[in-house]
Amino acid sequence: MDSHAAGSSSGGSGDGAAQPRRNSRKPKYSKFTQQELPACKPILTPKWVISVFVLVGVIFVPIGIVSLRASQQVVEIVDRYDDACVPAGVTDKLAYIRNDSIPKACTRNLTITKDMKQPIFVYYQLDNFYQNHRRYVKSRNDVQLRDKSKASETDNCDPEAKTVDGKPIVPCGLIAWSLFNDTYNLIRNNETLSVDKKDISWKSDRDHKFGSHVFPMNFQKGPLQGGKILDSKIPLSKQEDLIVWMRTAALPTFRKLYGRIYVDLKENDAITVQLENNYNTYSFSGKKKLVLSTATWIGGKNDFLGLAYLTVGGICFFLAFAFTLLYLIKPRKMGDNSYLSWNRATLGR
Amino acid sequence: MEAVTRLVKIRTSKTTLAIGDGANDVGMLQEADIGVGISGAEGMQAVMASDFAIAQFRFLERLLLVHGHWCYRRIAAMICYFFFKNITFGFTLFWFEAHAMFSAQPAYNDWFISFYSVAFTSLPVIALGVFDKDVSSRVCLEVPSLHQDGVNNVFFSWSRILSWMLNGMCCSIIIYFGSLNAILVQAVRQDGRVAGFDILGVTMYSCVVWTVNCQLALYISYFTWIQHFVIWGSILIWYTFLVIYGLFSPAISATAYHVFVEACAPSPLYWLSTLMIVVTALIPFFVYKISRTLYYPQYHDQVQRANSKNW
Numbered sequence: 001m002d003s004h005a006a007g008s009s010s011g012g013s014g015d016g017a018a019q020p021r022r023n024s025r026k027p028k029y030s031k032f033t034q035q036e037l038p039a040c041k042p043i044l045t046p047k048w049v050i051s052v053f054v055l056v057g058v059i060f061v062p063i064g065i066v067s068l069r070a071s072q073q074v075v076e077i078v079d080r081y082d083d084a085c086v087p088a089g090v091t092d093k094l095a096y097i098r099n100d101s102i103p104k105a106c107t108r109n110l111t112i113t114k115d116m117k118q119p120i121f122v123y124y125q126l127d128n129f130y131q132n133h134r135r136y137v138k139s140r141n142d143v144q145l146r147d148k149s150k151a152s153e154t155d156n157c158d159p160e161a162k163t164v165d166g167k168p169i170v171p172c173g174l175i176a177w178s179l180f181n182d183t184y185n186l187i188r189n190n191e192t193l194s195v196d197k198k199d200i201s202w203k204s205d206r207d208h209k210f211g212s213h214v215f216p217m218n219f220q221k222g223p224l225q226g227g228k229i230l231d232s233k234i235p236l237s238k239q240e241d242l243i244v245w246m247r248t249a250a251l252p253t254f255r256k257l258y259g260r261i262y263v264d265l266k267e268n269d270a271i272t273v274q275l276e277n278n279y280n281t282y283s284f285s286g287k288k289k290l291v292l293s294t295a296t297w298i299g300g301k302n303d304f305l306g307l308a309y310l311t312v313g314g315i316c317f318f319l320a321f322a323f324t325l326l327y328l329i330k331p332r333k334m335g336d337n338s339y340l341s342w343n344r345a346t347l348g349r
Numbered sequence: 350m351e352a353v354t355r356l357v358k359i360r361t362s363k364t365t366l367a368i369g370d371g372a373n374d375v376g377m378l379q380e381a382d383i384g385v386g387i388s389g390a391e392g393m394q395a396v397m398a399s400d401f402a403i404a405q406f407r408f409l410e411r412l413l414l415v416h417g418h419w420c421y422r423r424i425a426a427m428i429c430y431f432f433f434k435n436i437t438f439g440f441t442l443f444w445f446e447a448h449a450m451f452s453a454q455p456a457y458n459d460w461f462i463s464f465y466s467v468a469f470t471s472l473p474v475i476a477l478g479v480f481d482k483d484v485s486s487r488v489c490l491e492v493p494s495l496h497q498d499g500v501n502n503v504f505f506s507w508s509r510i511l512s513w514m515l516n517g518m519c520c521s522i523i524i525y526f527g528s529l530n531a532i533l534v535q536a537v538r539q540d541g542r543v544a545g546f547d548i549l550g551v552t553m554y555s556c557v558v559w560t561v562n563c564q565l566a567l568y569i570s571y572f573t574w575i576q577h578f579v580i581w582g583s584i585l586i587w588y589t590f591l592v593i594y595g596l597f598s599p600a601i602s603a604t605a606y607h608v609f610v611e612a613c614a615p616s617p618l619y620w621l622s623t624l625m626i627v628v629t630a631l632i633p634f635f636v637y638k639i640s641r642t643l644y645y646p647q648y649h650d651q652v653q654r655a656n657s658k659n660w
Contacts, residue, residue: 035480035482035486037573037574037575038573038574039571039572039573040572040573041570041571041572041657042570042572043570043653043654043657044638044639044642044643046643049639049643052635056628060625060628063621067621074535076535119541121536121541123543125534130449130450130452131546132448132449132450132452132454132546133449133450133452133454134449134452134453134454135452137454137546142599142600142603143600146599146600202542202607202611202612203611204606204607204611208598208599208606208607209599209606247545247546247547248545248546249545249546250448250532250533250544250545250546250548250549250550251448251529251533251534251549252448252450253533253534254533254534254543254545255534255535255543256543257541257542257543260541293535293536293541295536295538295539295540295541296539297539297617298617298618298621299535299536299537299538299539299616299618300535300536300537300541300543301535302530302531302535304530304531305531305618305621305622305625308527308530308531308625308629309621309625312625312628312629312632315632316632319636323639326644
């Protein structure tokens with residue numbers, strides 16, 4: 001490796017300086033090549049360290065308090081119903097869920113624990129459902145979803161790509177095939193609460209990913225029905241349940257938005273939920289839960305962020321305090337040579 | 350001469366340096382571990398057979414004490430940092446697999462992964478490897494014992510390498526589990542929408558990019574406008590890329606389509622969790638660095654501190 005990299009102060013290659021030369025071959029001086037650019041050279045001193053920790057603590061603790069308060073203000077009601085909705089006396093849950101002749105209607109009673117201001121969000125939560133499995137995530141065709149003329153594009157969609165007689169399925173793929181199909185009807189004081197199912201999906205999905213002239217075709221016609229049957233008269237861009245479902249979740253436990261309620265609910269209100277327990281989570285020991293939740297500026301109920309901020313802020317304050325103590329008890333002069341390891345050894349420490 | 354060099358090399362197992370300027374020195378230069386050739390009155394033979402070429406014998410002092418010291422620090426730091434940044438990034442993918450049934454589903458969009466080493470974290474490493482200095486050249490010449498750091502392999506010992514790797518592991522754990530717990534499973538915005546695979550990927554990736562770049566900023570001791578430009582610039586490039594890539598049609602950008610502009614940027618939770626995770630991931634290294642330089646300084650720390658005003 002040649003040492004004539006930037007910064008070398010040796011002269012250009014060529015004759016040595018044995019004879020004095022009129023024209024020096026030394027390269028022109030520049031701050032960049034001589035590595036003498038104006039620079040900031042931070043050195044850690046106890047004052048700096050303590051101030052940094054105090055600053056971080058001072059910023060983090062209030063953020064933590066505010067976030068925690070916002071999260072505590074969210075009211076969330078979670079109700080698991082997949083095991084409770086199996087009729088008494090049924091031992092084979094799988095046979096039960098697959099048998100179309102058994103009515104799947106189920107009634108659940110919820111009590112509101114605290115006042116909930118509208119809009120109240122209705123979610124369904126699934127556990128142990130791996131929407132993030134590679135084969136599952138792959139199993140869709142975005143070209144087909146957007147464009148009516150590309151209906152026959154079913155790459156990657158196997159095994160839900162074509163019907164038995166070779167006709168393409170729209171929308172193809174396992175994600176669409178396994179669309180969640182439980183429905184919920186919420187009633188309070190014998191009065192149905194209307195659930196607004198418009199605008200539950202992301203706008204970019206509705207406008208750009210799912211075409212407004214693409215209609216479901218040959219959907220769920222196979223021997224196994226995986227989920228909801230779509231109305232073939234409604235274009236995909238208006239099938240919001242499908243759009244929400246196809247935005248795959250990150251983890252095996254996830255929630256998806258079902259709808260919104262624009263009515264305030266008071267504490268101790270009794271809500272009756274009439275649901276259709278259609279979706280098969282029994283074959284993989286999954287769980288189904290219905291969630292009612294409000295939202296604040298920080299989103300839904302999650303104390304983690306607030307607690308994390310408070311913890312980190314607290315740790316920083318503690319470290320600032322500890323370093324201050326150390327500095328007061330054992331002050332070190334900067335550049336004090338007696339702390340060098342070989343000098344300490346001779347001092348017998 | 351080469352026989353003598355070989356003898357010294359084999360019997361003492363030390364690194365040998367030979368310097369010469371004539372054709373008769375070629376054998377010795379090639380035999381030694383480091384051959385320094387002087388281009389001069391006796392022609393270019395020695396230069397062609399050498400590892401380093403200088404023009405005058407007196408430049409040897411600068412070569413060893415200044416450039417030798419700087420280059421050793423830079424290369425050692427660069428390699429250790431490289432391990433760190435790739436471990437931080439790679440292990441977040443591993444932790445995600447544990448939650449994706451080990452099906453090899455990447456946690457991020459494909460192009461994010463492709464551009465990691467190219468666009469978002471490459472320039473700062475180059476700035477570290479080319480420009481970092483702990484002491485000025487004058488101090489290097491005044492304190493020749495700094496050269497002993499290289500002889501004693503202070504900066505590239507196994508304990509250093511392994512501790513950088515451990516740092517990377519810890520950062521990846523903090524980033525992954527922090528993002529997970531902050532973003533999922535509840536709504537992430539006031540409009541009640543939840544985070545899917547795409548939002549989690551963007552959040553984790555942003556935390557990774559911020560963490561590795563800020564880690565570098567904590568490590569280096571010499572900030573010129575170049576370092577500022579590449580470190581903060583890399584982070585800016587990431588956000589710019591995210592916005593531009595999100596504008597491509599969904600057939601190309603898949604899960605990244607509009608994700609930053611529509612979903613992440615308006616969500617205070619995204620920004621707050623990024624801040625919290627990055628600071629938390631950097632605290633262990635910062636505490637270690639403080640403890641070492643203030644309470645258990647090594648020789649080079651002492652020299653750096655004593656000369657910090659005399660650059």
